[in-house]
Amino acid sequence: QLQLQESGPGLVKPSETLSLTCSVSxxxxxxxxxxxxWLRQPPGKGLEWIGNMYNDGRSYYNPSLKSRAIISVDTxxxxxxxxxxSVTAADTAVFYCASGWTAIDYWGQGTLVTVSS
Amino acid sequence: DIVLxxxxxxxxxxxxxxxxxxCRASQSVSGNQLAWYQQKPxxxxxxLIHGASSRATGIPDRFSGSGSGTDFTLTxxxxxxxxxxxxxxxxxxxxxWTFGQGTKVEIK
Numbered sequence: 001q002l003q004l005q006e007s008g009p010g011l012v013k014p015s016e017t018l019s020l021t022c023s024v025s026x027x028x029x030x031x032x033x034x035x036x037x038w039l040r041q042p043p044g045k046g047l048e049w050i051g052n053m054y055n056d057g058r059s060y061y062n063p064s065l066k067s068r069a070i071i072s073v074d075t076x077x078x079x080x081x082x083x084x085x086s087v088t089a090a091d092t093a094v095f096y097c098a099s100g101w102t103a104i105d106y107w108g109q110g111t112l113v114t115v116s117s
Numbered sequence: 118d119i120v121l122x123x124x125x126x127x128x129x130x131x132x133x134x135x136x137x138x139x140c141r142a143s144q145s146v147s148g149n150q151l152a153w154y155q156q157k158p159x160x161x162x163x164x165l166i167h168g169a170s171s172r173a174t175g176i177p178d179r180f181s182g183s184g185s186g187t188d189f190t191l192t193x194x195x196x197x198x199x200x201x202x203x204x205x206x207x208x209x210x211x212x213x214w215t216f217g218q219g220t221k222v223e224i225k
Contacts, residue, residue: 047154047162047205049214060212096161103152103167103209110161 002026002034004097004108012091012115018084022097022108023077030055030075034100038071038082040093041110048093050082087115119144119208123217129225136193138220140206145186150210153182153191156219157202165204166191196222 008020022036029036037052051061053071061069065084073080084091092115097108120143130136140151149169154162164173166182169189179194193200201224206217 046218047207047216049216052214062213064213100164102150103164103173104154104162104207105164105167105173107161107163 002099002106004106006097006108006111010112012087012113013117014088014115015086018087018113020082020095022080029078036073036080037098039096039098042093089115091115118213119211119215121206121208121215121217123206123220125220127221127223129223130196131225132196132198134196136196136222138191138204140189140217142187146208146210148210149185150208151189152207154205155202
């Protein structure tokens, strides 16, 4: 049973890069066949998938983000990260890290990131 | 992209009622790679159903999923007070993964 926990700044300025980290416990990232992913949910709105990375190196991203998102994995620290570049107010959301075999079995509790000057 | 349309937007029911939620896909979801999630205010979503009809670990059997191709249904047999929440369907057959807009099940 994996546990996921997001961390990172709660406030980011417009045009800067949003950086979040997800710490994984309850299992080793390097020995699992899970994917490692991120989603977001603007306040009062629905869920949007950002992207996934797999241990075999494959990665997939939502084209709606226009190549601004990058997910990286550090198995030595049992962590994975999200960088979202050139943020605007429209990127204000609760960001969730997530994992699973196929569907989204595990979710972090979510962290609110506000984009504002 | 596969567009998922959920209906109704809001379902007003009483505890003990049966809830039927619909999710229609803009193209066939092959392999029935469709999931349902429950989200309560201030909480992360929780996986209820994967593979269109398989309950996730620890999910009560009053929750059931059915359907194939483009039409899927989540049924809650007898609503408990803790079941009043927003429910989302999601396809994971093809990138980008997409979600329906959600159905809110509220107390009548």
